[in-house]
Amino acid sequence: MKVTMISIPVRDQEKALKFYTEILGFLKKKDKPLEGGNRWLTLVSPEWQDGPELLLEPAPNHFEPSKVFQDALLEAGIPWTQFSVENVDAEYERLTKLGVEFSVKPSKMGTWKYAVFNDTCGNNIEIDEEL
Amino acid sequence: MTFYEKEIIRINGIIYSNQEQIETVIGVRSYIDNNSDTDLNLDLLSHLRFVSKFHLLRLFKKHYGLTPRQYLIDKRIEKSKEQLRIGMSVTETCFAVGFESVGSFSSLFKAKTGKSPSEFQKEQFSRCILNSES
Numbered sequence: 496m497k498v499t500m501i502s503i504p505v506r507d508q509e510k511a512l513k514f515y516t517e518i519l520g521f522l523k524k525k526d527k528p529l530e531g532g533n534r535w536l537t538l539v540s541p542e543w544q545d546g547p548e549l550l551l552e553p554a555p556n557h558f559e560p561s562k563v564f565q566d567a568l569l570e571a572g573i574p575w576t577q578f579s580v581e582n583v584d585a586e587y588e589r590l591t592k593l594g595v596e597f598s599v600k601p602s603k604m605g606t607w608k609y610a611v612f613n614d615t616c617g618n619n620i621e622i623d624e625e626l
Numbered sequence: 627m628t629f630y631e632k633e634i635i636r637i638n639g640i641i642y643s644n645q646e647q648i649e650t651v652i653g654v655r656s657y658i659d660n661n662s663d664t665d666l667n668l669d670l671l672s673h674l675r676f677v678s679k680f681h682l683l684r685l686f687k688k689h690y691g692l693t694p695r696q697y698l699i700d701k702r703i704e705k706s707k708e709q710l711r712i713g714m715s716v717t718e719t720c721f722a723v724g725f726e727s728v729g730s731f732s733s734l735f736k737a738k739t740g741k742s743p744s745e746f747q748k749e750q751f752s753r754c755i756l757n758s759e760s
Contacts, residue, residue: 571628571629571630572628572629572630573628573629573630598628598631599630599634602634604634604637604638604642605638605641605642605648605689606651606652606655606689606690611630626655
C-alpha cells in the first residue's frame with residue numbers, strides 16, 4: 496500500500512481550483528468529469544510532481560455530515576491539513592500580499608514554525624516548517 | 627482566539643517548556659544539515675553542544691522522532707537523489723554525500739526509496755526524455 500492522495504472537502508470545485516493553483520501555486524494534474532457537474536480534480540506540488548495528489552472533492556455538497564464536520568473544524572480554527580514549506584515567514588508574506596487571510600500568524604512551537612490561513616473553500620490550512 | 631490556538635498554547639506549555647533543550651536539538655539538526663557529507667558521529671555532535679551523548683540521543687529522538695544517525699541517513703539519501711538526477715555516477719554520489727561504502731549506500735537507498743540508485747537514475751533519465759519529447 497502506498498500513500499498517493501489526500502482529499503480536501505470544498506464547496507465549489509472551480510473556485511477551489513483557482514485558489515489552489517493561482518494563489519497557492521499547485522499544478523492541476525487530473526480533471527475528469529463525473530456525474531452532475533462534479534469533477535475528479537487533483538493537484539500536485541510543482542516541485543514534487545510525482546508526489547501525492549491533492550483531491551478537491553465536493554463532499555460537503557452531497558453528504559450533510561461532511562458539511563457539519565467541515566464547518567465545525569473551520570469554526571474551531573482547526574486545520575483540515577497541513578503543507579510543508581521551506582520558509583513560513585516568506586510564504587506568509589507572499590500569501591498576505593495576495594489577499595489570503597491568516598487566523599494564526601507565523602508562530603513557533605518547539606522545533607516547528609507554523610501559520611494557519613483560510614482557503615476560502617471552507618477550510619483552515621496550516622503551513623509548517625521544521626526548525 | 628480560536629479553540630485550536632488555545633489548545634496549541636496549552637500543549638506548547640506542557641511539552642516545550644524547556645527552551646534550552648529546544649535550542650540544543652535545533653542547533654544539532656542544523657549542524658547535521660550543513661555537514662551531512664562529513665564524518666559525523668554522536669561524540670562530535672554532543673561536544674558541539676556540551677551535552678552528554680545519551681542525553682542528546684534522547685532529546686533528538688524526542689523532538690524529531692528519529693535518532694541523529696537516522697536523520698543523517700535520510701538527509702544523505704535526499705542529497706544523493708539530487709546528484710543522481712544530474713547524472714553523477716553511483717560511486718561518486720555515494721562518497722559525495724558522505725557514505726563510506728557503495729554497498730551500504732545502495733542497500734540504504736533501496737530500503738528508503740524502494741529502488742536501487744542505478745534504477746532510480748535510469749527512471750529519472752527516461753522521464754527527462756519523455757518530458758522533452760512531449
